[in-house]
Amino acid sequence: MLLLLLLQVLASCLWLGRSEVVTSFESSCPQFFFRETPPNEALEPESPAWICQHYQNQYFFATLYDRKRRIPVYSAYVYQPASGKRPKTWMVEPQLIGPTYPKSMEREYTLLKYSKVSLEEISNSQAILQDYKNLTGLNRGHLNPSSHHSNTTSRTATFTLTNIVPQNEKLNGGAWNNYEQQMMITRTKGCNTTYVVVGAVPGNSYIAKGRVNIPSHIWSGVCCEVDTNHRKAWAVIAENDKNEVQVLTLGELENELTQLYGRDQVSLFDSSCPR
Template sequence: MLGLLLLQVLASCLWLGHSEVVKSFASCPQFFYAGIPPNIVLNPKKPAWICQHFRNSYHYATLYDRDRRIPVYSAYKYQPGPGKRPQTWLAEPQLINPTYSKDMDTETSISNRYKITPQQIGQSQAITQDYKNLQGLDRGHLSPSGHRSGNNSKMATFTLTNIVPQNSTLNKGQWKDYENQTMAQRTQGCTTTYVIRGAVPGNTYISNNRVNVPSHIWSAACCQTNTTMRTWAVIAENSRNQVQNLTRAQLEATLTQLYGRGQVSLFHSACPR
């Protein structure tokens, strides 16, 4: 009887060790400055902590809202470089079942491998069908492929757990300018830049009320240089082509007000406010 109990405990430990959709970012703290993620104020009612894993590597971290089927935020290191922009969209098997593979995969491959339907995949996350026939909205990346280097790392950003419905004009306009131009300028002299980009839940939905349309999109960066630290932040209403430049403290104050759950903290205290 004791031997059976020990085997059960061992099996439980092995199962917990295998899962990458767990209750912390313990498997991927490297995407947060000093290994410290934002505080729990941003956490939704049904969160999933995803260490985004693809082809034997972790590429970034995402806090996912299972109810609204959008990411709360994605955290990554800014490392732009060459590589193909993908066209295929992926899903997260472990949101369906924690015993499934920790590697993101296509919906077709997941369906075939585990003998499940797209509807079963969609119970835990957004699926490709949710983003068809969008009007005035794009699939907006939180961790963008343009901030990654190499085919695999760029491909890893094309998972629907890293996507929100984003205003098309904003996505192709001032937000794109921030991603491509402002970030390149601001990161001059940085040895490592930690980025957290998020979406504030809104009051509207797409796909028969399955996927939330955020009211705001925001981004904050903490830059490490050889001599000092510096931070910057932006926020945009998801209905206007306008990006507002803020300090870290101003963004945290704005998010505190928008969420109404307490004081938001995005980075370790060593990053200036």
């Protein structure tokens, strides 16, 4: 009997270690953060979920998700841009429903067919495709953009609704797109490894009958390792109702986010990244 109990405990621990919705990024997918240091607790929502975004047997980025507002707080990744086709598949996160569901992101259709789960059960824990239909002036805005990844698999992994916010369509296709496609290329010249954290400040409005929050701001902080002894950093922020992007120092962004969130001082990267 004791042996059976020990085996059950061991199996439980192994399952938890494999889980995609995790208890901390430091112990599960720290590789997406500069010096394995995630942003501090000042950004954490009331109902957080730490997601090591898993697809086809690999982790590709990390997302702190707000279960209540059904948007990501931030997504963190290593910048590795390459040309390629834009994926068309949209997925959701099974383990936001519960720990017994698959750890890899899946299409809604696949979950409904093979995991014996209802659309209502999925929608209780996260945004679904229906939430983003028939939008006016808004579209699905990636925090972690597919174009910042090197191959088809890694680009497809960004097409999960846990990496998406309702974003002003002019901003998404205009100034923010210019930041993602042009400014990042220019700014990262000379960088060996570039760590990025992109986030969304919750706003006061919602889509989908109050289910999904519309952020007031979209922001991005970057820490670049030039070599062992040299680093550089920069940041941007945009109001989500204007087609404008403001360029800041990392320290300026952290101070502005501290004011916007109204909690403790925000820290996005390890202290050795220049402010």
